[in-house]
Each structure stands twice: as C-alpha cells, then as structure tokens.
Amino acid sequence: MPFKSHSHCLTGSLHWYIEKIEKNRPQALSQSPPMAKLCPFSFLLSLLCFTFFTTISVSTDEADILLSFKASIDDSKNSLSSWSNTSSIHHCNWTGVTCISASSLTVTSINLQSLNLSGEISSSVCKLSGLTNLNLADNLFNQPIPLHLSQCTSLENLNLSNNLIWGTIPDQISQFGSMKVLDLSRNHIEGKIPDSIGSLVNLQIFNLGSNLLSGSVPSVFGNFSELVVLDLSQNVYLVSEIPTDIGKLEKLEQLFLQGSGFHGQIPGSFVGLQSLSLLDLSQNNLTGEVPRTLGSSLKKLVSFDVSLNKLSGSFPDGICNAKGLTNLSLHKNFFNGSIPTSISNCLNLERFQVQDNVFSGDFPDKIWSFPKIKLIRAENNRFSGELPDSISMAAQLEQVQIDNNSFTSKIPQGLGLVKSLYRFSASVNGFYGELPTNFCDSPVLSIINLSQNSLSGHIPELKKCRKLVSLSLADNSLTGEIPPSLAELPVLTYLDLSDNNLTGPIPRGLQNLKLALFNVSFNRLSGEVPYSLIAGLPASFLQGNPGLCGRGLPNSCHDDQPKHHSAGLTTLTCAMISIAFALGTLMVAAGFFVFRRYSKQKSQAGVWRSVFFYPLRVTEHDLVSGMDEKSAVGNGGPFGRVYILSLPSGELIAVKKLPLPHNAITCHDFEYGYSKKATEQMDVYSFGVVLLELITGRQAEKAEPEESLDIVKWVRRKINITNGVFQVLDPRIPNSFQQEMLGALEIALRCTSVMPEKRPSMFEVVKALQSLSSRTGFSNMELSTLEEHSLPV
Numbered sequence: 001m002p003f004k005s006h007s008h009c010l011t012g013s014l015h016w017y018i019e020k021i022e023k024n025r026p027q028a029l030s031q032s033p034p035m036a037k038l039c040p041f042s043f044l045l046s047l048l049c050f051t052f053f054t055t056i057s058v059s060t061d062e063a064d065i066l067l068s069f070k071a072s073i074d075d076s077k078n079s080l081s082s083w084s085n086t087s088s089i090h091h092c093n094w095t096g097v098t099c100i101s102a103s104s105l106t107v108t109s110i111n112l113q114s115l116n117l118s119g120e121i122s123s124s125v126c127k128l129s130g131l132t133n134l135n136l137a138d139n140l141f142n143q144p145i146p147l148h149l150s151q152c153t154s155l156e157n158l159n160l161s162n163n164l165i166w167g168t169i170p171d172q173i174s175q176f177g178s179m180k181v182l183d184l185s186r187n188h189i190e191g192k193i194p195d196s197i198g199s200l201v202n203l204q205i206f207n208l209g210s211n212l213l214s215g216s217v218p219s220v221f222g223n224f225s226e227l228v229v230l231d232l233s234q235n236v237y238l239v240s241e242i243p244t245d246i247g248k249l250e251k252l253e254q255l256f257l258q259g260s261g262f263h264g265q266i267p268g269s270f271v272g273l274q275s276l277s278l279l280d281l282s283q284n285n286l287t288g289e290v291p292r293t294l295g296s297s298l299k300k301l302v303s304f305d306v307s308l309n310k311l312s313g314s315f316p317d318g319i320c321n322a323k324g325l326t327n328l329s330l331h332k333n334f335f336n337g338s339i340p341t342s343i344s345n346c347l348n349l350e351r352f353q354v355q356d357n358v359f360s361g362d363f364p365d366k367i368w369s370f371p372k373i374k375l376i377r378a379e380n381n382r383f384s385g386e387l388p389d390s391i392s393m394a395a396q397l398e399q400v401q402i403d404n405n406s407f408t409s410k411i412p413q414g415l416g417l418v419k420s421l422y423r424f425s426a427s428v429n430g431f432y433g434e435l436p437t438n439f440c441d442s443p444v445l446s447i448i449n450l451s452q453n454s455l456s457g458h459i460p461e462l463k464k465c466r467k468l469v470s471l472s473l474a475d476n477s478l479t480g481e482i483p484p485s486l487a488e489l490p491v492l493t494y495l496d497l498s499d500n501n502l503t504g505p506i507p508r509g510l511q512n513l514k515l516a517l518f519n520v521s522f523n524r525l526s527g528e529v530p531y532s533l534i535a536g537l538p539a540s541f542l543q544g545n546p547g548l549c550g551r552g553l554p555n556s557c558h559d560d561q562p563k564h565h566s567a568g569l570t571t572l573t574c575a576m577i578s579i580a581f582a583l584g585t586l587m588v589a590a591g592f593f594v595f596r597r598y599s600k601q602k603s604q605a606g607v608w609r610s611v612f613f614y615p616l617r618v619t620e621h622d623l624v625s626g627m628d629e630k631s632a633v634g635n636g637g638p639f640g641r642v643y644i645l646s647l648p649s650g651e652l653i654a655v656k657k658l659p660l661p662h663n664a665i666t667c668h669d670f671e672y673g674y675s676k677k678a679t680e681q682m683d684v685y686s687f688g689v690v691l692l693e694l695i696t697g698r699q700a701e702k703a704e705p706e707e708s709l710d711i712v713k714w715v716r717r718k719i720n721i722t723n724g725v726f727q728v729l730d731p732r733i734p735n736s737f738q739q740e741m742l743g744a745l746e747i748a749l750r751c752t753s754v755m756p757e758k759r760p761s762m763f764e765v766v767k768a769l770q771s772l773s774s775r776t777g778f779s780n781m782e783l784s785t786l787e788e789h790s791l792p793v
Contacts, residue, residue, distance in 0.1 A: 062107050063091040065127045074119035080112075100130070109133035113159070116140065123148035126155070133157040137183070140164055145184065150175035157181040161207065165189060174199035185209040185231060192216070198223045207231040209256060216240040222248040231256040233280065238262065242281075247272045258305070259283040266290060266306070271297040282307040282329065289313030296321045303327035307353065310334060315359070320345035331377065332356040339364055351375045355401065359383060363407070369393040379403040379425070387431070392417040403449070404428040411450070416441040425449040427472070432456070440465040451475050451496065459497075461485040470494035474519070482507055482520070489513075498522055498541075506533065506548070516716040520545065528557045537717055684759045688751025695745050697730030712752045743772045
C-alpha cells in the first residue's frame with residue numbers, strides 16, 4: 001500500500017477518536033474505528049512511521065541546540081571537533097554528551113571539564129528539556145555568573161569552578177531554586193553573600209570556596225535542610241562570625257570554612273551536626289574554647305582541623321568517640337593542659353598534630369603504637385615522658401617531630417625497626433645514653449635531628465639509610481671518631497656534629513659529597529682537613545678544634561717540615577724532573593689537539609649544563625645519550641621535558657631538560673620516596689635555580705679555582721658568612737634595587753630547599769614575586785630568615 005494510504009488510514013483513525021471524544025461517548029475508546037477494520041496492518045505501520053519521524057525530529061533538534069551552544073564557545077584546542085552536523089557520529093556520542101533512553105534518546109548531561117574552553121556560556125543550552133547536569137569546570141570562561149542558565153528548568157547540577165567568573169553574587173541567584181549542586185569555587189567572585197541565597201533550599205552541595213567574597217556571612221544557611229557539603233573556604237576578605245544556624249544542618253557531612261577570616265567562637269550549635277565527617281576551621285581568627293561536648297557529639301568525624309587559630313582551653317575530650325577519626329589537627333593555638341587517656345581510643349588515627357601549643361604532662365604512650373599512625377607532630381610544647389620501644393608497632397609511621405619538649409629516655413631499639421620512617425626530629429629534649437646501632441636503618445630515612453640532647457657514646461656506622469639528606473647531632477656528649485661510612489651516604493647534604501667530644505681526623509671521603517653545610521666546630525678533632533671541605537665554608541664551622549690543620553686554617557700542616565732548596569738536588573732528581581717536563585710537554589700538546597676536536601664536537605652538539613638535585617654516579621654524557629623518545633615522559637611544556645633513565649646500578653633517576661638560553665638538565669632521584677608532588681617540586685626547584693642565576697650573575701654550574709660548586713650550594717655556603725647575604729648579589733645591579741634582590745633571594749632559597757615539602761607551590765612563588773614591588777623595607781628579621789636557609793630543616 002502506498003505511503004499516502006498509510007497516511008489516510010492514520011488521519012481517518014485520529015479523526016474518528018477525536019469525534020468520539022468530542023461527543024463524550026465513554027465507549028469510544030473501546031470501539032475500533034471503521035477505517036481500522038478495513039486496514040489494520042496499515043494502521044499499525046502508520047503508528048510506527050509516526051514514532052520514527054518524531055524521533056528523528058527530536059534528535060535533529062537536540063543536535064542543532066548543541067551546535068548553537070558550541071557556536072558561542074572558543075575551542076582553542078578543537079576539543080569539540082566531534083560536535084558537527086556533518087559527522088556520522090550521533091550527537092549522544094559527542095564529546096562530553098550523555099543521553100538516556102526513555103521514549104527517545106534525550107541529552108541529560110554535558111561535561112566539558114578541562115578542555116581549555118573560553119567565550120560565552122550561552123542560554124541556548126536550556127532548550128535541552130532533559131538537561132540535568134552541566135559541568136564547565138577548569139576552563140577559561142570570563143564573564144559574570146550566568147544567571148540566564150536559570151532558564152534551564154530541569155538543571156540540577158551546575159559546576160563552573162576554576163574559571164574566570166567575576167563580579168558579585170546578584171540577588172537574582174534565587175532563580176536557581178531547583179539547583180541541587182552549585183559549584184562556583186576558584187573564581188574571582190567578590191562582594192557580600194546576599195540573603196537571597198537562602199532561597200536555594202534544594203541545595204545538597206554548595207561551594208563558594210577560593211573566591212574574593214567579603215563582609216559578613218548571612219544567617220540563612222539553616223534553610224538548606226538537604227545540604228551535604230558546604231564550602232566557604234579561602235575567602236580571605238570575609239569578616240564574619242560563623243553563622244550559628246549551620247548547626248541545624250542535620251544532613252551536613254562536610255564543612256569547609258578554613259582560611260576565610262572567621263572570628264569569634266566555634267558555635268555551640270555545632271553539636272547538632274550529627275552526620276558531619278569532615279570539619280575544617282583552620283587558618284582563621286577563632287578564639288575561646290572548643291565547645292565542651294563537641295568532640296563527644298560528632299561521632300562520625302573522620303577529620304577534625306582547627307589549627308592556626310587563637311583557640312585556648314583544654315584538649316577536646318571525647319573526640320575519640322568518633323571511632324573512624326583519622327586526622328586530628330590542633331596545632332598553632334593556645335591549648336594547654338595534658339592530653340587525656342581517652343586518646344587511646346583513636347586506633348584509626350593517621351595524622352596527629354598538636355605542635356606549637358602549651359600542652360604539658362606525659363605524652364601518651366599509646367599514640368606511639370597506633371597501627372595506622374603516619375604523622376606525629378608535637379614540637380614546641382611542654383611534654384614529658386619517654387619514647388617507648390613499642391614505637392616499632394607503628395608500622396606505617398613516616399614522620400616524627402617532637403623538638404623543644406622535655407622528653408627523657410634513651411632512643412629505643414624499636415625506632416630502627418620502623419622501615420617507613422623518613423623524618424625523626426627530637427632536638428632540644430633530654431634524651432640520653434648511646435644511640436642504638438640500628439637507629440638509622442630505615443631505608444627511606446632522610447632527616448635526623450637529635451641536637452641539644454644528652455646523648456653519649458660513639459656515633460654508629462650508618463650504612464642502610466642511603467636516602468639521608470640531613471644529620472644533626474650537635475650539642476651532645478658524643479665521643480669517638482666521625483664514622484667513615486658517612487661518606488658513603490650519596491645524598492647527604494647537611495651534616496652538623498658540632499659541640500661534642502669527637503676525636504680523630506675528618507674522614508677524607510666526605511669531600512666527595514656535595515655538602516651545603518658541614519659543621520664540626522668545638523670538638524677535639526685533629527689532622528689535615530681536605531681543602532674542598534674548607535672552600536666556601538665559614539671558618540667558624542671548624543673552630544674549637546686546635547688539632548686541625550690545612551690551607552686557610554690557622555695551623556698549616558707543613559710548618560714543621562724542613563724546607564728543601566734546589567741546590568741540594570741530586571742527579572737522579574734532576575733527571576726525573578727533565579723526564580717529567582718532557583712528558584708534560586707532550587701531554588699539553590696532546591691535550592690541545594683533543595681539546596680542539598672536543599670543542600668542535602661540542603659546538604655541534606650544543607652546550608650542556610647539569611644541575612643535580614642529589615649526587616649521582618653518572619656523567620653528563622650518560623644523561624644526554626639516554627635522553628631519547630623512549631625515555632621521555634609526556635610532551636614537555638614551558639617547564640621542560642622529563643626523561644626517566646636507568647643507571648647501570650639499576651637505580652632510576654628523573655632528568656628534566658629546561659628551556660634555558662643554553663641547554664640545561666636537572667637530575668632527581670626517581671625513588672626519593674617522601675616527595676608526594678615530585679613534578680611540581682622539581683619545577684619549583686628548577687625555577688629557583690634560574691632565579692639564583694639572575695640574582696647572582698653566576699651560572700648554575702661554574703668551576704672556580706680549586707672549587708666546583710653548583711649555584712645552590714655556593715649560595716648557601718656564602719650566606720653562612722658574616723654579610724655573606726650581600727656578597728652573593730650580582731655587583732652589576734645598582735644598590736637601589738638591593739631590597740628587591742634580597743627579597744628575590746629569599747624566594748629562590750625557598751624554591752631550592754633541600755626538602756621538597758618545604759618548597760612553595762608555583763602559585764605561591766608568583767604571589768611572592770608580585771609582592772616584592774610593594775615591600776618598603778628589609779628587616780633584620782628577614783635577613784635572619786635568609787640565613788636559616790643554610791641550616792638543616
């Protein structure tokens with residue numbers, strides 16, 4: 001039957017149904033239309049045709065809407081190339097588009113996160129009647145909050161985080177009343193939070209973090225009865241107390257208010273947050289005590305952080321009623337008193353930070369044996385007690401800092417059994433006795449600071465901690481000789497053994513290390529000091545050892561030897577000198593020839609300079625020859641390309657090729673385990689090296705007579721000398737810029753800190769450099785800060 005007949009059947013059937021309905025005949029729908037009796041197959045076929053063409057129409061409409069939305073977007077990387085009406089790809093398979101199948105395929109979600117998009121966010125997308133999710137995060141959209149998206153009647157989730165959205169939050173924000181997720185974080189939104197925001201009663205996730213909001217926060221959050229996540233963090237211009245009505249949010253699981261200028265007390269109403277698992281109130285100006293029943297009320301807590309405030313009072317007892325608590329951060333406040341025994345219930349604790357308070361009493365033994373504990377920081381308090389041998393049970397412990405307290409015990413054997421430990425710092429305490437022979441057995445141990453204690457006996461041979469960067473045993477009562485095995489620790493950079501009773505010579509092998517600090521002053525050492533250990537170091541690092549001698553020291557090792565005059569030379573001696581002179585002439589000639597050939601090859605291959613993060617048994621030629629496409633990681637970028645190379649020893653290293661005026665390579669031990677953000681930290685270090693070159697006018701690797709130090713070591717040694725800070729500045733730069741130069745030097749030293757976690761982020765570096773122009777003076781305190789960079793950290 002021709003299509004016209006199908007159409008005629010369909011039209012006749014529809015007219016029959018309409019006529020029966022209009023006459024209000026109940027039996028109409030139970031009877032078959034006359035035409036249908038004549039052409040039943042035609043009727044069914046017609047319905048199929050109707051459905052088919054309707055689906056095509058909807059599909060075409062949605063594709064056109066998406067293309068209209070794309071037309072307002074600047075797609076610099078052509079990420080939306082699949083969005084095309086000439087493509088054979090169905091629009092539901094276009095990049096970022098998700099459809100669901102109901103009566104027909106319908107677009108429900110558009111996710112275009114991190115595609116480097118800019119331009120305009122068009123309201124045309126609201127014509128997609130089924131759209132519930134729109135994610136445009138991590139792009140470059142530069143415009144006010146797009147209120148016209150409130151026309152998207154089905155939209156429930158809107159994520160515009162990490163763009164360039166600017167302006168204030170208008171009162172019309174209330175038009176987003178159906179929204180469940182609204183994320184406007186990490187933009188440039190400023191001004192006050194309007195009261196009208198309280199109209200968004202369906203919100204489950206509300207994120208305004210990392211913006212420029214100011215003023216006080218309105219008490220409207222109690223309206224958000226469905227809220228699960230609230231983030232107002234990192235809004236430094238807010239000046240507000242914490243709204244007490246937040247305590248009404250019984251479904252709230254995560255509350256982030258850190259770094260936002262909140263002042264006053266922690267609201268007592270917070271005891272009503274029965275579902276809360278993450279609470280971060282750090283980096284504010286909060287005062288008073290933690291509400292007495294807060295700890296015992298929040299039984300679902302996983303993380304509790306009130307650090308960097310002005311809180312006082314006692315430890316929040318009952319906090320360990322939350323059996324799942326993993327992070328407890330109370331540091332840098334004015335808490336006092338002792339830590340209650342109930343802390344023993346925190347068996348899942350991973351991070352315990354109470355440093356920089358006024359806590360006193362015995363430090364709880366149980367904490368040292370928590371099975372999941374990774375970080376214990378309690379420095380700068382008044383704790384007493386012992387370091388128990390049960391620390392060996394803390395199988396995941398990575399970092400211990402308990403400096404400046406009153407601990408009194410021996411260093412236990414159990415410490416050496418913790419194989420995950422990379423930092424142990426316990427200076428300025430009352431530890432006594434001999435160091436256990438295994439105290440440095442952790443294969444990842446990088447920092448040991450036991451200075452200013454009462455340790456005695458010999459320093460054990462250190463052979464297993466080959467990642468050791470800093471060792472400070474200063475100001476104890478240690479005896480015996482400096483262990484020669486120290487020279488076998490390949491990345492040792494800071495060594496302070498001053499103010500002890502050490503005897504014997506300085507091991508000659510230490511000259512093979514690139515030591516930025518070597519202090520053995522005020523011991524009873526004797527013998528010749530290798531000149532490479534003296535060069536660039538202040539004499540004060542060797543003083544107090546009258547038995548030491550060497551070039552540049554008060555005692556010359558050759559003063560007591562008889563002088564030999566040429567008149568007394570024997571015939572054999574003269575003959576040997578003649579032969580040596582002839583051989584020397586030949587060697588000079590051969591050397592000149594080789595140098596010419598090498599120079600020609602070098603001019604063809606380019607000039608390479610290498611900067612080593614840590615000493616490695618590898619030559620520049622080995623590095624350059626191994627840097628090929630197979631060893632490359634990623635495609636490089638403005639901070640250079642990274643290559644992963646395998647040394648003959650089997651050790652892996654990371655090599656970074658920097659886009660400097662001359663080729664430059666930096667090396668980093670690939671297995672240097674405690675660095676959690678190696679890539680950014682390497683970039684920061686590389687930037688610091690370049691900054692030091694600009695400040696000093698010195699190349700990253702510059703050989704000087706009888707000295708070969710990379711620029712980082714050279715600067716750190718210089719600033720240990722009186723007025724050495726000023727000696728490192730490029731003399732060609734006018735004194736009128738000295739203030740800015742010293743500020744830049746401080747930044748560069750932070751960037752090249754020997755400990756990766758001490759280095760700032762690139763964002764912090766940029767902000768610090770931008771602030772230099774506004775600085776009006778360079779105080780003695782800042783000079784002291786510079787000099788601190790030469791000491792172990």
